[in-house]
Amino acid sequence: MLLASAGVTSPGIRDALVGMLGKPVEEADALCIPTAAYAMSGPQRAWDFVAGAEPRCPMTELGWRSVGLLELTALPSLGDDEWVSWVRAADVLLVGGGDALYLAHWMRESGMVELLPSLADTVWLGMSAGSMVLTPRIGSDFVPSWRPPTGGDETLGLVDFAIFPHLDNPDLPENTTADAERWAAGIGGPAYAIDDRCAISVVDGAVEVVGDGAWRRFPG
Template sequence: MKYLLTSSGISNPSIHAALVDLLGKPIDECSALVIPTAAYWFSQGPDIAYGLITGATQRLTAHGWKSVGVLELTALPSIAADAWVPRVRETDVLLVGGGDPMYLCRWLRESGFADLMPTLDDDAVWVGTSAGSMAVTASFGENYNDRPVPTTGTETPLGLVDIAIYPHLDHPAMEDTAVANVAAWAQGVPVPAYGIDDSTAIRVVDGTLEVVSEGHWELFEDPGRRA
């Protein structure tokens, strides 16, 4: 699988170009599935999910896809695998929305979706927004949203990309995203930690990472972490 890990979706021409390159064909020839599950941790979850699905927010669906469907992870344990697995396998891109990353990881595992991911086509693309990006990384740090992160269990990240991400860097409406606060968070992270703003994405293919940005990003890496 290929990854395009964003803070706020396909927000500028550089990120859009990176997406088209990962897909290997025009967007209007590609099928997409939207995963809104992360939103439902919050009281405003239904509104967040609506904005994601309609393209009003998170800038993922409104790009002229050949088709767009919605896959709700919390529903999957109650339905037969053959009702959803074939659709996932034939889909070109997974558009994974923001919300709470720990909640998202829980349902990626409990739904069986995380077990399916290693068997998907190598050309499939995961496009994450905020929590949807954090979910596939290696660490959430020692706490997230003032909640301790478990070291094991369903709420830990999937570890498919060997970095950590803190989205919305220096967002004027999010005090905790100031560079100094993100740098303090990064001290509890055992892998290279990236702070990315809403104009930045991280592209990962076969373990090779590239930052795509028209904005501001920071890499917080202590060479002694891996010692």
């Protein structure tokens, strides 16, 4: 797992990605998942992610050998024999930002969350909500208007730490270091705050912050 705040924004993040892939980006096949955008940012932002039109958040535009689109909300209407083979054939899943709770909901509803443990050779490259969705919970600061049927702020819990993205981003005045400290105090477990030039690498249980940006670890 490579859990970024804003995509592959620094050489250190790209080096970590290539190390996980075991081959150059140009030889790897990707599937992009824009689902999180619909409940928060809307269709234009989803299109920008798919089309590689977000130069500040590079994901689909990294030079992959191929890029396909995997929309989680469509998967329940398809048989597993259709879409599971597509996922297994991919080297990397590019998971965009938006609403982490909406993304978690559709990860469950689509069956993707059950498939993930079997994808031993597939890289999960998340951006913002696409990274936060793998954590135990996101905290009330990041709960937008959409709520899952069960309520709460719980996400998938595939890693044991929470993530506060976009640390000290000047376009997000509510994401200051002081805000991160307050958020971490209420999260109830270990957490990281990372800026847009950082990502968290998780390989065989080993956790490392990569990139050249600023970050904080909160032990919980």
